[in-house]
Amino acid sequence: MAESIDTEAQSSSYTMPQAGGTIATLRAAWAIFRKDIACELRTRYAINTLLLFAVSAATAVSLGVGFLGLRRTEEALLIQSALLWVAILFAALNGLSRSFVYEEETRTLTALRLAASPTAVFLGKFCFNLTLVLILDLVTSLLFIVLLRVQVGSPLAFSAMLATGGLALTSATTIIAAIIARASFKNALFAVLAFPLLVAPLIVAIQGTAQTLENVAFDVVLGPIRFLLAYVVVTFTASLMLFPFVWES
Template identity: 45%
Template sequence: MLTRLFPWLNQGMAVLRKDLRIEFRTRYAYSALVMFAVTTLVTVSFSVGGFAPDTDIAAALLWIILFFSAMAGLSRTFVHEEETGTVIALKLAAEPEPVYLGKYFFNVALLFSLSILVVPMFLVMLNLDIAMPVAFVAIVFLGSLGLAGASTILAAIVAKAGAKGSLLTVLAFPILLPLLIGAISGTRSTMSGVSMELVTPDLGLLFFYNGIAVVASLLLFEYVWND
């Protein structure tokens, strides 16, 4: 199994390098993502005003911002391939699974760099204290990973369906909801600092959701990718 997985990983890294290089040249996806997140964040902060919202609302707001920002930027990789017509060359160059892995890594990188920027900003602007910082970081980490994991294959579906504007959000929301429920509940618990016992089921849910999303995507991606 590992010997079969290693060439996939190598080729996946090659796809990732290619996508990163394109991204560094145009910076389109990242700028769109960051600007979207910052705009929503400022709107939220502005409308909430001077008082700090309680943890229930703050946790939900954080994940709403992350979810919709992700939806704004994640379909970009596949749509770009379709628009420029490079999709045929990529099909010739690599198997479907490495392509999926490369795009998945790229989306993970995109979302992590977004979270690193947006989450501290969110905490500062809404004046929030985190009672359990390590668990909080773990929840945000697993949550962002899951957002990328389930959205990547959906982005490919949307690109094949002709990149209809809001289709990705419609398709992704119900599939991502178990993840969002877990992430919001975990964020709430870590912010208000209840015992670790209450956070563990959320971490477990996020962990297994990630595993299932990636395995299912790897199995199914071939059918989306090849016409």
């Protein structure tokens, strides 16, 4: 009886720190996310870079191809979707690396290592990058709808494809931003490392988004959405496991 009580006491004392550790990690991640948002609102470097590229891409495409959105053939819808995601991709590649590069430039990496666990740092940076990508998705899609007269047949499915595509983009690039933070040619190296990982989800996102430009049921795009979510699970889990080695190196 005494041994069973001791065993239960040990198991209870073991599980409680786990719960407390999880809460502390989430609080630290939230604090890092708020810190990054505050710094970005003060400098506005990443936001300005993303928005400037989105506006430039949408304007250049509209001047080059005109009102492409008025064409409703299958090939035209694929072209519209491809141009939208290319604009989102290259704008993201120019801005998402700032989440860790900023820490390197301001000499705060060491303080961040002492203040929070690697898991908290990764989660905070991931949420910050995801916020930037979702803002980029919203602005770029609105610009394409207005300037190219892109007609969205299924707004709900279109929004779901943009959200899951942005989530896949963030899950694959957050750890790469940490890897290239100390490199000399950060932007070029970030694009070189990120692009091979993004080819598969980019193709699926283009095809799924092209379907949402037609008036289709939401069930039609469940396949691409499930693929993107599975991709997110794999890349997010792998990044979360590998990030401590990258962060402490």
